[in-house]
Each structure stands twice: as structure tokens, then as C-alpha cells.
Amino acid sequence: MIGTLLQADFEEIIKAKNWDELREALKDLDPPDIADLLIDMPSEDEGIVFRIMPREQATAVFGYLPREVQRGLMKSLNHEQLQSIVNDMTPDDRTRLLEELPAEVTRTLLEELSPEELKTARQLLGYPEHTAGRYMTPEYVALPPDISAREALERIRKNGRGKETLNVIYLVDDKGKLLEDVKLGSIVLADPETRLGAIDDRPVVSIVATASGHEVVAAFERYDRTALPVVDGNGIMLGIVTHDDVLEFAEKRATREIQKLGGSEALDKPYFEVGFWEMVKKRGGWLAILFLGEMLTATAMGYFEGEIEKAAVVALFVPLIISSGGNSGSQGTSLIIRSLALQ
Numbered sequence: 001m002i003g004t005l006l007q008a009d010f011e012e013i014i015k016a017k018n019w020d021e022l023r024e025a026l027k028d029l030d031p032p033d034i035a036d037l038l039i040d041m042p043s044e045d046e047g048i049v050f051r052i053m054p055r056e057q058a059t060a061v062f063g064y065l066p067r068e069v070q071r072g073l074m075k076s077l078n079h080e081q082l083q084s085i086v087n088d089m090t091p092d093d094r095t096r097l098l099e100e101l102p103a104e105v106t107r108t109l110l111e112e113l114s115p116e117e118l119k120t121a122r123q124l125l126g127y128p129e130h131t132a133g134r135y136m137t138p139e140y141v142a143l144p145p146d147i148s149a150r151e152a153l154e155r156i157r158k159n160g161r162g163k164e165t166l167n168v169i170y171l172v173d174d175k176g177k178l179l180e181d182v183k184l185g186s187i188v189l190a191d192p193e194t195r196l197g198a199i200d201d202r203p204v205v206s207i208v209a210t211a212s213g214h215e216v217v218a219a220f221e222r223y224d225r226t227a228l229p230v231v232d233g234n235g236i237m238l239g240i241v242t243h244d245d246v247l248e249f250a251e252k253r254a255t256r257e258i259q260k261l262g263g264s265e266a267l268d269k270p271y272f273e274v275g276f277w278e279m280v281k282k283r284g285g286w287l288a289i290l291f292l293g294e295m296l297t298a299t300a301m302g303y304f305e306g307e308i309e310k311a312a313v314v315a316l317f318v319p320l321i322i323s324s325g326g327n328s329g330s331q332g333t334s335l336i337i338r339s340l341a342l343q
Contacts (some may be wrong), residue, residue, distance in 0.1 A: 012035060023052050031057065035064035047076035059088040072096065074109075083112040087187050090164060091117075092137040092245055095124040099134065105243055132216050133209035135249070136230040138241030139164040145179055145197030150189040156184070164242055165227050178229055178237040180204040206231045209238055213249040220246045240266040 026034060034053075038046050038061070050058055050073055062070060062085050074082060086094060086109050098106045098121060108275070113121055120138055127133025139338045141160055143152055153168065161168050169187060171179045182201045190199050206229045207219050219228055220243065227242045 010049070011041065011045065011260075014048055019052060022049070026053055026057070030126065031060040032064050038065060039069055043072055045055050046073060050077070051081065054082050055088065059085050063089060063093045067097070067260045071244055082109075085116050086112050087114055090137050090139060091120050091124060091239075092135050092164075092242075094121060094247075095134055098125060099129065108336045125304055130213045130249075130252075131148050131209065132207050132211045132213075132230050132241055133238070135216075135245040136209065138239045140170060140227075140240045141166060142172045142176075142237060143196060144173070144196055148192060149187050149194050149196065150192035151201070152187055152196055156187075164240060167226055168240075169196075170237060170240075172237055176236045178206055178231055178235055180230065204229070206235075207235075207241065208233065213253060216241060217253065219244055274324045 008023070012023065029037070034057075038049060039285065041049065046069070050061070053061065062073070062277075065073070072127070077085070089097070094117075098109060108116060110121060124134060124136070139162065141156055141163055143155060147155075156166065156169065166184055168181050168183055170181050173179060178203070179197070179206050182196060182199050186199050186201050187196070195241075205219065205223045205225065207216060209230050209232055220308075221227075225243075227240045229237055230235055230239045230241055
């Protein structure tokens with residue numbers, strides 16, 4: 001909404017080349033609102049607005065843009081800008097971007113990463129698609145259980161900047177094994193000399209890196225958490241999955257179920273990005289099966305053809321035509337309405 005409302009004003013500023021005024025106006029907007037603004041703007045203006053923003057703000061806005069807009073922006077950014085944005089993105093957002101881009105683009109972006117970020121990206125991309133490992137982020141705060149609440153807060157102040165969330169602090173041993181988690185509020189309210197391991201809090205809940213999206217969503221629904229730790233088979237902590245990642249899991253699951261409800265095989269990508277022959281493959285098989293099933297109706301009517309005028313033999317095929325139209329219509333409406341809902 002705000003992008004549509006302010007688009008004309010910003011285009012006037014760009015046309016006047018008043019870059020200081022543009023930078024000042026963008027400073028007062030939240031990243032999601034700037035993303036809406038960029039989506040509504042002509043493609044030639046998107047790159048200008050993006051270059052005006054400070055590095056941290058540009059990175060935050062980039063994460064809210066649709067994939068097609070991100071791809072367009074990457075073509076207009078220079079090497080240094082692209083490198084800073086990709087390096088500064090959170091690991092889970094970067095992984096989602098890399099796995100949805102063409103292979104040659106992904107390879108180019110991987111070359112832009114710093115050695116540390118490249119190691120993280122390759123680790124995340126090594127997990128099966130649609131699993132917790134692909135969506136986790138290693139940006140969390142982990143502390144040993146034998147330090148005091150006072151020392152814990154000092155470490156959080158020193159190392160917590162830029163982490164995905166500080167709502168929950170994870171306690172791990174010297175080998176990295178997850179022991180428990182403690183809410184930040186519990187640490188703040190505890191006696192300063194109390195050991196972290198002695199603070200009473202809820203039982204720890206974790207998910208394995210190979211857990212499917214359905215299992216991740218179910219875990220969040222059952223335990224009502226804002227973030228869940230991700231561990232390997234030995235309980236070693238690898239990262240966390242946050243509520244925004246779960247919303248994406250849930251959205252994809254709902255989309256697949258709605259498409260199947262309409263009598264169509266679930267699409268593997270957004271509707272407007274699916275090619276003609278891929279769409280035929282996804283929908284044609286089900287339509288053929290339904291058509292054959294509806295032939296039973298014509299067969300049943302054939303038993304009564306003695307009572308039907310010979311000139312009306314064509315009426316045997318009327319149920320097939322009507323039902324096929326209904327099937328294709330239900331598929332089309334399910335796919336179109338869902339794709340519009342996700343725009």
C-alpha cells in the first residue's frame with residue numbers, strides 16, 4: 001500500500017535528481033515499505049533507489065523483495081554492491097535465494113561471498129531441499145551453562161549484535177551439544193550470580209536438520225515457540241529455525257494442498273513461472289484420468305439407449321463434456337486464485 005501511495009512522490013524526486021532528499025525520505029521508511037515501493041517502481045528506477053540506501057538498509061530491503069525483483073536488481077548492481085549485499089544477508093535468506101536462482105547465477109553469487117560466508121552457504125545448500133537444514137541460520141547466541149547470569153548478559157551485549165534473535169539463549173557444552181535453552185527474560189530476572197544451568201525454564205525442544213517442512217511446522221504448532229534449535233543426529237547444535245521461516249514452510253504446504261484440492265498435481269514453483277509443457281504435465285494426467293472415470297457415466301446411460309431416441313445418441317457424451325469442463329475449471333480457479341493470493 002505505502003509503495004503505491006508514495007510512488008509518484010519518489011519518482012518526482014528521482015526525476016529531479018535530488019539524491020539527498022531521496023536518501024532522507026528513505027531513512028524514515030521501514031524495509032518492507034521500501035520493498036513495496038521498489039516493486040511498484042519502473043525497473044530503471046529500482047537500481048537508483050537501491051544505490052542511494054546505506055549498506056545495512058539495502059541488505060534489509062533486499063530480503064523483502066520477490067525473487068524476480070531480486071534477480072533484476074542483481075543485474076543492475078556493480079560487483080562491490082552485490083558482494084556487500086550477499087555477504088550481509090542472513091544465512092537462511094541467502095540459502096533460499098541461492099536455491100531458487102539458476103545454477104550459473106548461484107555459482108556467480110557464491111564467488112562473491114567471503115570465505116566464512118561461503119562455508120556457511122555450502123553447508124546449508126548441502127542439506128536436502130525443503131528440510132530444516134536448508135532454512136536454519138547459524139546466527140544465534142550459545143553460551144556454556146556454568147557461567148553466571150551477569151557474565152551471560154555481558155557476553156550477549158558483546159556478541160549478540162546481528163544475530164537472528166535474542167529471545168532465546170542456547171546452552172551448549174564444550175563439544176557443542178545442546179543442553180537446554182533459556183529465555184533472555186529469565187536471565188535478566190535471575191540473580192546476577194546464578195549459573196545459567198540452574199535457571200528454571202521450559203524443557204528444551206529441538207528438531208533434526210533432516211526434518212521435513214511438515215515436521216518443522218508441526219513442532220512450532222505443538223510447542224508454541226518463536227525459534228527452535230536445529231541439531232544433528234548426535235545432538236550437536238547446528239543452527240536455529242525462526243518463526244518467519246516456518247511461515248514460508250506453512251505457505252508452501254497450504255499452496256500444495258490447495259492445488260491438489262482442485263484436482264491438479266502440486267506445482268514446484270510459482271504459477272506464473274511454470275512453462276506451458278510443464279503445466280500440461282502437471283494437469284493433463286489428472287484430466288485424462290477424470291475423463292476416463294466419467295466415461296462410466298456414458299456407459300451407464302448406454303444401458304438405457306433403447307429408451308432414448310436414436311437421434312439423441314450424441315447426448316451420451318454430454319456428461320463427459322460437462323464434467324471435463326468442470327474439472328478443468330476447478331483446476332484453473334485453484335491455481336489462479338492461489339497465485340493471486342501469494343502476489
